Amino acid sequence: MRTFLSPPCMNGDAERKLVVEAFASNYIAPCGPLVDAFEREAAARFGFEATLATVSGTMALELAARALGIGPGDTVIASDLTFIASVGPFVTLGAKPVFVGSDPETWTMSPALLERALTDYPKTKAVVATDLYGQCCDMEALLKVCGRFGVPLIADAAESVGATCRGKASGKGALLAVYSFNGNKIITSGGGGMLLSDDAGLLARCRKLAQQAREPVPWYEHTAVGTHGRLGNVPAAIGLAQLRHLDDALRDKARVWDLWGDVLAGRDWIRRMPTAPYGVPNRWLTVVTLDGVDPLAAVKVLADAGIESRPLWKPMRLQPVFRGAPVYGTALEENLFAHGLCLPSGRTLDRETVMTVAGLIDKLRG
Numbered sequence: 001m002r003t004f005l006s007p008p009c010m011n012g013d014a015e016r017k018l019v020v021e022a023f024a025s026n027y028i029a030p031c032g033p034l035v036d037a038f039e040r041e042a043a044a045r046f047g048f049e050a051t052l053a054t055v056s057g058t059m060a061l062e063l064a065a066r067a068l069g070i071g072p073g074d075t076v077i078a079s080d081l082t083f084i085a086s087v088g089p090f091v092t093l094g095a096k097p098v099f100v101g102s103d104p105e106t107w108t109m110s111p112a113l114l115e116r117a118l119t120d121y122p123k124t125k126a127v128v129a130t131d132l133y134g135q136c137c138d139m140e141a142l143l144k145v146c147g148r149f150g151v152p153l154i155a156d157a158a159e160s161v162g163a164t165c166r167g168k169a170s171g172k173g174a175l176l177a178v179y180s181f182n183g184n185k186i187i188t189s190g191g192g193g194m195l196l197s198d199d200a201g202l203l204a205r206c207r208k209l210a211q212q213a214r215e216p217v218p219w220y221e222h223t224a225v226g227t228h229g230r231l232g233n234v235p236a237a238i239g240l241a242q243l244r245h246l247d248d249a250l251r252d253k254a255r256v257w258d259l260w261g262d263v264l265a266g267r268d269w270i271r272r273m274p275t276a277p278y279g280v281p282n283r284w285l286t287v288v289t290l291d292g293v294d295p296l297a298a299v300k301v302l303a304d305a306g307i308e309s310r311p312l313w314k315p316m317r318l319q320p321v322f323r324g325a326p327v328y329g330t331a332l333e334e335n336l337f338a339h340g341l342c343l344p345s346g347r348t349l350d351r352e353t354v355m356t357v358a359g360l361i362d363k364l365r366g
């Protein structure tokens with residue numbers, strides 16, 4: 001059987017039971033009692049005033065961009081080391097991206113580099129900062145910098161559901177936070193996302209945009225153009241059951257992180273991602289840097305053994321589609337891409353597989 005990087009993991013019969021409940025209610029639609037419960041319980045669990053469940057994390061980012069009125073020629077600052085969805089929806093609306101590099105102690109957006117970027121681009125419409133592989137950005141520091149320039153901060157917390165920063169849920173403090181419940185995330189709805197905010201008015205605007213910007217009258221009336229982005233009641237059933245077991249997922253992911261630490265101990269040429277002192281990561285993926293081994297060679301050897309791994313995110317500055325975009329970074333982001341490897345991190349990963357991976361990587365070093 002193949003070992004996947006971060007496969008979905010159901011909690012006994014919990015998900016199936018709620019899916020059956022969704023069918024019994026016949027809310028097989030992008031509304032219904034389980035979507036409402038998913039939004040309500042997520043707001044309570046993560047401590048936000050308001051939430052909106054969406055068809056994907058990418059859609060949540062698109063709704064954030066639309067709600068902030070992002071348009072042609074606007075500058076948007078984003079993390080350089082991230083997945084393209086952090087910035088894609090903004091660019092689609094016509095924004096020009098500026099990329100900001102990482103802090104070596106956290107690999108997330110550097111507040112000092114952000115300050116430099118904002119000094120040169122003080123009219124920036126939004127900053128999108130990505131939590132990386134389950135580790136939160138330093139929200140306090142980023143908010144301070146954004147506050148000095150009066151620029152809203154959007155937290156792309158797609159990868160950090162369940163993580164905390166100084167005791168607060170990932171994304172808390174940002175104007176809008178985005179979570180992903182894609183199939184490979186720590187909890188999943190099979191595909192889905194969420195917007196979370198303490199600005200209930202702004203979240204209501206996002207909700208309206210997610211429902212074709214329909215006006216509250218009996219006929220179809222529109223004073224703006226929206227989209228169709230709400231999560232369905234059936235995937236919400238899965239997401240809700242997963243949310244109720246988030247603590248189990250966090251415990252399992254921490255076990256996997258520790259297991260890698262244990263098995264890799266003594267190899268000073270393999271280092272796990274640093275843990276920021278201000279937070280508790282969700283350990284979505286165990287990520288390492290390798291000295292003396294090409295990560296692409298490791299990905300190939302492991303794939304031949306039926307084990308999935310992958311390089312770190314290729315920095316946005318290196319993406320052909322963003323050629324020429326301004327960058328406020330260092331060599332760190334490119335070095336992490338050149339030397340980093342995401343290891344299998346499934347909740348049920350066993351010691352034997354971890355030992356097999358370590359042995360195969362050892363052989364590559366010769």
Ligand SMILES: Cc1ncc(COP(=O)(O)O)c(C=O)c1O
Pocket residue numbers: 056057058059082083085086130156158159179180181182191192193
């Ligand atoms: C940093 C980041 N942002 C955004 C997304 C988009 O989320 P989704 O796949 O749910 O659209 C992802 C995940 O895939 C991600 O890792």
